[in-house]
Structure formats: structure tokens, C-alpha cells
Amino acid sequence: MRAFPRSKPRDLLANIKQQKKRVRIQARQRLENLRYRSTIKTLTKRLETAAGDGDAERIESEHRELVRTIDRAATRGALHRNTAARKKSQAAKMAAGASS
Numbered sequence: 001m002r003a004f005p006r007s008k009p010r011d012l013l014a015n016i017k018q019q020k021k022r023v024r025i026q027a028r029q030r031l032e033n034l035r036y037r038s039t040i041k042t043l044t045k046r047l048e049t050a051a052g053d054g055d056a057e058r059i060e061s062e063h064r065e066l067v068r069t070i071d072r073a074a075t076r077g078a079l080h081r082n083t084a085a086r087k088k089s090q091a092a093k094m095a096a097g098a099s100s
Contacts, residue, residue, distance in 0.1 A: 036078035039069055047091060051098030063095040
């Protein structure tokens with residue numbers, strides 16, 4: 001996993017202690033959301049590759065892992081639930097199309 005830039009103390013505009021804390025928390029949450037979205041993209045590409053190869057067992061495992069990650073991201077709020085549903089539907093079509 002690559003490192004993401006951290007916010008520097010001089011970049012903070014907040015003067016109130018609680019707001020400075022919120023800025024730190026939001027930066028951490030933003031990176032976590034980015035990690036989820038990036039992982040979903042990676043897993044989608046893996047599923048596409050598996051679908052291209054036609055390996056049914058690998059397609060099933062990649063699809064299962066992708067759906068699990070999408071659900072987790074939607075639960076955590078990294079993805080909107082409709083976006084998650086759309087991505088899961090696209091993944092299911094990809095997996096079904098390759099296995100037939």
C-alpha cells in the first residue's frame with residue numbers, strides 16, 4: 001500500500017482546539033475512504049482479469065472478495081449505498097458473463 005500525504009500543522013485554518021481535532025479526524029477518515037475506493041477499483045480489475053482468463057474458481061473468489069469489500073465500504077460510509085448496489089450489480093454481470 002502506498003503512503004498518502006499527511007496534512008501539515010501549518011495547513012490548519014482552525015483556531016479552536018476541538019476544530020483542530022476534527023480536522024485531524026477528517027483527514028484520517030478521508031484516507032480510509034480513499035483506501036476503500038482504491039481497493040474496490042483494484043479488486044474490480046482483478047475480477048475483469050479473472051473473467052478474461054475464464055477460471056471459474058478464481059472468478060468466484062474474486063467476486064466474493066469484491067462484494068464483501070463493497071458492502072463494508074457502504075456500511076462505513078465510504079460509498080453511497082446506491083453506488084455500492086450498482087458496483088455489485090456490474091460485478092455480478094461480469095462474473096456471470098464470464099462463467100457462461
